[in-house]
Amino acid sequence: MFKSLKSTSTSLILLGVLAVVVGIIAIAWPNVTILALVILFAIYAFMLAGLQAARAFASKSAGPVFGYLLLALISLAAGVVALVWPGPTAYVLVIVVAAWALVGGIMEIVAGFGSGETAGTRALFIVSGLVSVAFGILLFARPNVGAVTLALLFGLYSLIYGFSQITAGVELRQVGKSFQSLSPLKEAA
Numbered sequence: 001m002f003k004s005l006k007s008t009s010t011s012l013i014l015l016g017v018l019a020v021v022v023g024i025i026a027i028a029w030p031n032v033t034i035l036a037l038v039i040l041f042a043i044y045a046f047m048l049a050g051l052q053a054a055r056a057f058a059s060k061s062a063g064p065v066f067g068y069l070l071l072a073l074i075s076l077a078a079g080v081v082a083l084v085w086p087g088p089t090a091y092v093l094v095i096v097v098a099a100w101a102l103v104g105g106i107m108e109i110v111a112g113f114g115s116g117e118t119a120g121t122r123a124l125f126i127v128s129g130l131v132s133v134a135f136g137i138l139l140f141a142r143p144n145v146g147a148v149t150l151a152l153l154f155g156l157y158s159l160i161y162g163f164s165q166i167t168a169g170v171e172l173r174q175v176g177k178s179f180q181s182l183s184p185l186k187e188a189a
Contacts, residue, residue: 009176012169019162026155033151038086041093045079048072094146098139105132 026033049072056068082089108129112122139146 009169009173012165012172016162016165016167016169019158019165021162023155023158023160023162026151026158028155030148030151030155033154034090034147035086037093037151038082038089041089042079042082045075045082049075049079090147091143094139094143094150097150098136098143098146100136101132101139102136105129105134105136108132 052068052072052075056065056072106129108125110129111117112125112129114122117125139149
């Protein structure tokens with residue numbers, strides 16, 4: 001058990017260090033972060049195109065074959081467009097994130113007024129929903145600034161996440177040491 005705690009704590013610490021490094025890079029070079037997100041989107045689109053093509057050729061009737069091939073071509077085109085025109089692709093990704101934040105925020109506000117939750121949980125839903133709506137409106141209003149803002153927010157999130165994982169790993173390691181020191185007492189009893 002103690003070995004698994006040490007292994008888990010080491011994993012948490014390494015994950016935290018990696019997240020901190022990614023966060024520093026995202027904050028230091030937000031334009032590189034934006035380009036990396038566009039490239040990841042292109043890779044995703046290419047993988048999706050391959051999977052849709054595979055589904056097309058695995059289909060037994062002509063109707064789904066045509067549909068899957070059409071989806072594969074659209075995904076392939078999206079990947080090519082992302083690589084050829086990364087600027088407009090980043091703009092579109094910001095608009096998608098803005099729409100996502102806006103709709104998600106509205107849904108959180110609606111959930112905050114739903115029944116069955118404690119007052120604290122409902123207040124948390126409403127506040128986080130308002131923050132999401134404000135973020136979505138900000139991104140819609142200034143999408144060019146929004147791309148850099150997203151990169152900086154991603155960097156900040158990575159830093160916070162990284163430090164929390166490092167802290168959790170260190171605390172877990174200390175808990176493991178506490179259990180190890182209690183182990184001889186358990187055997188003596």
